[in-house]
Amino acid sequence: MRATLQTLALASLFAIAQGALRLVGVTGLFALSTPLAFAPWTVVTSVYAHGSLGHLLANALGLLIVGPLVERRTTVVRFHAFVVTTGALAGIAQVALGALIGPPVAVLGLSGAVFALGGYLLAGNVVSARLFDRLRLSPRRQLLLFGVVAVLLTATTAAPGVALIAHAVGAFCGLAAGRVGLLDVR
Incomplete structure (x- = not known):
């Protein structure tokens, strides 16, 4: 859990810095x-920065669920x-x-990376590898499938103010990386 805890420590340091800056009237840095x-x-x-303590805690929970599982397959440097x-x-x-579909907004948080870690686990395990081998999908169809799965995973977090595009892109990146074993060192 070393890399996961280091990531949480960084996010916590950013939260402290954000709070200190907020006290002197600096926000959005x-x-x-x-x-x-x-x-x-x-x-x-x-x-690493978050919009609120609740936002940080929600991302921390997700990271604590998937982070240690990915860590076991990779190095600390690759994880980070x-x-x-x-x-x-x-x-x-x-x-x-x-910005193309609505007013420009700022974004903060680990959720895109957490979705990527989850996608990595989903596509980069033995069961998924066997399934893909049996289905014999072309690379293009695999990418299409990853897009559909990313959208479905993202739909589970749909709520006002949630960075749905970030969640989908993170999940897609993780699914593709998991399929090729990008982080695996064994």
Whole structure:
């Protein structure tokens, strides 16, 4: 649970920093929004920052469920790289695509990465590998299937204010990475 706990520690440090900055009237420093070039550091900081204590706790619970299971198959460095990369991709997709269908919003949180870790477990296990081998789906059909599964997983979290695009992109990235065993070191 080392990498999972390190990730939670980082998110907690960001929460403390956000609280301290809020006391002096500074908000939104870590939130990812468009244009991305305006504050490029937020591509990473937004993964660890959260909108509220409840938001942090919800993501922490999800991370505690899936994180240790992924950790057993990879290294600490790969785990952190996966969390940052999938979290950043999910956040970028949320602000970029979200702005096309509604007013621009800022995004925060680990949920895109948590969905990616969950997707990795779903597609990267022995049972799934055997199923894919038996189905003999082309790579294109597998990607289509991952898209459908990502949307279905995302629908379970649908609520006002939830970054649904980020959840779907995270789940899709995790499903694809799990299928090819991207994090596996054995």
